Amino acid sequence: MAHPLNIGIIMDDFYPTSGGVARSIELQTLELVKAGHNVTLFAPKPFFVPPEHCAFEALDSWHIPGTPSFLCSVKFSSKRARDIISRYKFDVIHSQNERGSMFLAAHIAKLANIPHVHTFHSNYAGTHSTSPILAALNSYTYMQFAPFMLHRIRSDRDKLRIRFPRKLASKERSRLGRKDWKAVAKMAQYTDAFTSPAQYVIDAINDATHGQLAERAFTVANGINDVFPKAARIRDTNDTVRFLSCGRLDPEKRVDVIIKAFAKLNKRDAELYILGAGTQEDELKKLAHETVLRGRVVFLGHYEDHERVANEFANADCFVFASYHFDTQGMVLAEAAATGCPILYCDERLTVGVTPENALLTHPSVSAIAEGMEQLYQSPELRAKLTAHSKAVGSKLTATAMEEAFLNVYLSAVKKFTAA
Secondary structure (H helix, E strand, O other): OOOOOOOEEEOOOOOOOOOHHHHHHHHHHHHHHHOOEEEEEEOOOOOOOOOOOEEEEOOOOOOOOOOHHHHOEEEHHHHHHHHHHHOOOEEEEEEEOOOHHHHOOOOOOHHHHHHEEEEEOOOOOOOOOOOOOHHHHHHHHHHHHHHHHHHHHHOEEEEOOOOOOOOHHHHHOOOOHHHHHHHHHHHHHOOOEEOOOHHHHHHHHHHHHOOOOOHHEEEEEOOOOHHHOOOOOOOOOOEEEEEEOOOOHHHHHHHHHHHHHHHHHOOOOOEEEEEOOOOOOOHHHHHHHHHOOOEEEEEOOOOOHHHHHHHEEEEEOOOEEEOOOOOOEHHHHHHHHOOOEEOOOOOOOOOOOOOOOOOOEEEOOHEEEEHHHHHHOOOHHHHHHHHHHHHHHHHHOOOHHHHHHHHHHHHHHHHHHHHH
């Protein structure tokens, strides 16, 4: 580009330790800077580790110590927005969570007269089956508050006619699930452009808004760190068959289903490695101890080093992902593919990192996932075939491709904003 963009990126999750969203933001900011753009990252103070590759500012936040990152929100107000724009000149502001970061970005966009881009990483309707009480509380409180707050900030924007989306997964069709999707669409109307790594999120918003926001909507897959394609297997291929789970140990990730499926596999020369930490860790350890009679279950804990995570993928014989109709991308699928690891998963809406050539798609039940494990356990030939194709699939999910896609979003938003 003849003129580099000045980009502000705001998040509510802990940086860089809170999971896939933080990993994608870390990579996004790094690649944008490498491409010659000026990026400033704003993130909450708790657990913040300053990035070396871009400018940054740690923000005060609302957070109760000991609670997870999704309960953290940066503090927002028009006064705080004025303070930020007095010290920075942005061409575009990009928020990455539907909490304080989205509201603060809306304030900044209005006061600085610049476009507001937002990324929808979360599927709120997908939590009603795994955490019904918390999900219902969120639906009746925050999901009603967020569009109201955005309307107060951006009262200059026309409100659109919005309906319940019509084509939703079965467990999202409850009244609360549909209300959540409608609330997300209401939030989208106050942005100048919005993205998601999942096409089904974009489709639901476009359906709910009668296609009125279609020109603002972009599907942008998260790229992966280049340590994943570089990871090499060091385990003996004739050793035990190793299944790997990687992700938060929280209800929506359904790691309990993986443990129960592994217990049904019941093979002495099989092992299940579980990488991650979360609210269910003790409960899952107890479940493994009580149900797995043959085979070995190893809880690895949380790794912050990308290279260590990549090595676990490279040394596994199969990556198992039991999240169902919750994730928008599942960065671990792309990371597993890049290392050449065969994939077993159960969510047909996930398309990044998985194809019929490198992954086995099953029904989400324990018995179906156990059957998939059995099939992969019994066939080294199938595992070898999936491995060869996984490398090819993962090679396309580069950080550069992600950076170019986001740059296209920014330029489109700036062009439309300037022309308006």
